[in-house]
Amino acid sequence: MEKKKEKNSRQPMPEQLPELRARNFDEVPYGYSPETAVKEAKRCLKCKKPGCITGCPVQVKIPEFLSLIAKGDFAAAARKVKETNALPAVSGRVCPQELQCESKCIVGKKGEPIAIGNLERFCADYERENNLVELPEKSASTGKKVAVIGSGPAGLTVAGDLIGLGHAVTIFEALHKTGGVLFYGIPEFRLPKAIVEAEVDFLEGMGVKIEVDSIIGNIRTVDELLSKDGFDAAFIGVGAGLPSFIRIPGMNLSGVYSANEYLTRSNLMRAYLFPEYDTPLIFGRDVAVFGAGNVAMDAARTAMRLGAERVRIVYRRSREEMPARAAEIHHAEEERIEFFLLTAPTRLFGDETGRLIGMECLKMELGEPDESGRRRPVPIEGSEFKLDCDLAVVAVGSGANPLLTKSTPGLDLNKWGYIVADPETGKTTKKAVWAGGDIVTGQATVISAMGAGRKAARSIHQYLTWGW
Amino acid sequence: MYKVVRRDEIVPNIHLIEIEVPGIAEKAKPGQFVIIMPDETGERVPFSMSDWNIEKGTITIFFLEVGISTAKMARIKSGGTIYSIAGPLGKPTSIDNYGTVVCGGGCYGIGAIYPIARAMKEAGNKVISIIEARSAYLLYMEESLKEASDQFFVSTADGSKGTKGRVQEVFAKLIDSGEKIDRSYFVGCTFMMMNCSDITKQYNIKTMVALNPIMVDGTGMCGCCRVTVGGNTKFACVDGPEFDGHQVDWKEIFERKSVYLKDEAMAYQTYQQTECKVSKV
CATH class of the missing domain: 3.40.50.80 (Nucleotide-binding domain of ferredoxin-NADP reductase (FNR) module)
Known part of the structure; x- marks a missing residue:
């Protein structure tokens, strides 16, 4: 009886111990061994109508790649995933599988679902680490040129798809490193930068040209790319890229960062390695992070790794509404991050030099549902209390950065400044211009940006073949 | 990498640096700036542009050596390179006839x-x-x-x-x-x-x-x-x-x-010490 139970249960992911990893930047999960992967893959029931695929934003052929892993053909499994998902090593690590594929898994109805994300990561890592990545065959050159603006998950997907179809592709990236949010946003301990670099190298190996330091809108406009530089189509995947702050006194005190700034300093600029790298970062002792999404978890866990004594997540709603992936919340708790739920900051205090030294918070309770469908937090009168903190990170979301859109006439925006694009094709209101990812949907997931990229690539290919 | 056409200490501690970056030179307007990383481990630091030349494809910046980034830039020789430059950034000055x-x-x-x-x-x-x-x-x-x-x-x-x-x-x-x-x-x-x-x-x-x-x-x-x-x-x-x-x-x-003054001083000192060792080798 005991044996049977063990056979059917989900294989746990081996991980660094919380007390160790909370002070280093190495990746938290070690990944499955081949034996564990085979065992886990064999749990799949090979449903006739696989629910998992419908739960996946890019419809990865999950039962097929699982059965290849079960047979021990790991590289073939990776190639199967790549048929619909350009960046499996990334999505295996950062997708919210518990809300997507794994939530639809039949095995999960009774016990724990198949660890699809862990297996996706496993086969992609196996392929890469054993140098089994093959450059796919490219179609004959079409003589068409495509400009991809932004090198995040959407842009990388578009570039990979179109180069394979024989089009010439140039990616324009504003920063000095390629990968967008995969590079500047997601920390090393969750997504090692070597993986992002390997994906980018792969694209370059396929012939994709990458222009870093290229802020489209400033150095070149979209119109110039299309009319002067000989590009036949352009894809805009520049991300949301405008940090939101909270309207409370003290937001401009020194020691208050947007999550974008905090994570960019740490991840892109490698401030966690200061002074080996030149960019400094406030290593807070008593840290408050506002918000409870993945970005907030990343910031909180980064602060812990940089030596904080205590790190608090301050969130005005309750645990149920926390938008972060379950695994990130779990990891954060294991790493001694404290959760101050149903708590809203009302003001921040500084010393005479303008440095943050504390904050005032207000207790909340849940009222009626608001327009987002989540129960609205309502302040409890007289519940104010004070906390010490010397570093605060604001992770309450992003808005639309207007740098590119305001220099692009003919591109319709919605009332929040996001680009209006057809959800099925990514076509914008401007001829020969597509858009996808956070600059269309607002802040969302890596996988949905990749999904949008894939659809746009298909539509761009059609346009380059048949016309608008 | 971008070519540094010229780098001169024109008066004590103030340097001129002329960088080949045709795309920025073509678009530069008065009042705009660029962000420079002197090398791969460097910071991203903004500098106002002082001049630009479309024919030569260069821009010119004046800077004061005050910390590690500007120290690194001040040691680049004419004909050398910088790691990263992005721009032109910021809104240009509103030029008009004001009197x-x-x-x-x-x-x-x-x-x-x-x-x-x-x-x-x-x-x-x-x-x-x-x-x-x-x-x-x-x-x-x-x-x-x-x-x-x-x-x-x-x-x-x-x-x-x-x-x-x-x-x-x-x-x-x-x-x-x-x-x-x-x-x-x-x-x-x-x-x-x-x-x-x-x-x-x-x-x-x-x-x-x-x-x-x-x-x-x-x-x-x-x-x-x-x-x-x-x-x-x-x-x-x-x-x-x-x-x-x-x-x-x-x-x-x-x-x-002034948030990073201590860090900046430390980085600058560490840099000068390493530089010292290198010159002895």
């Missing part, structure tokens, strides 16, 4: 005020340029600025050349002599821009200053460069860098600029 315009510069701002003076003159303004330095030997670009201006004044703190004092003192003198000034522009250290704004406020003369807070990406993505202007939070990188000097919360700018 009489004062352009004041100090430190790196002597170089940075030049394209503004030149464009203002081209737009038909009467341009009065005023520059300041601690002493005569620290003045540079005098000929070019003189050429770009209708009137040109120099001030030195020690009185070794021109008026003894600073830009604001020359400015006050001009007003006292009956000069009618319609607008003023100041580029230099924060302290200089604040002092100049204080003076012009007394005379109620519209004043623009080019703020120079700490930045990271320079595209509005991080919010590091937030400043308070007229009670509202602005991002200097995309909403500026030029703002109404009378509306700026100067205290906050000083505070936010």
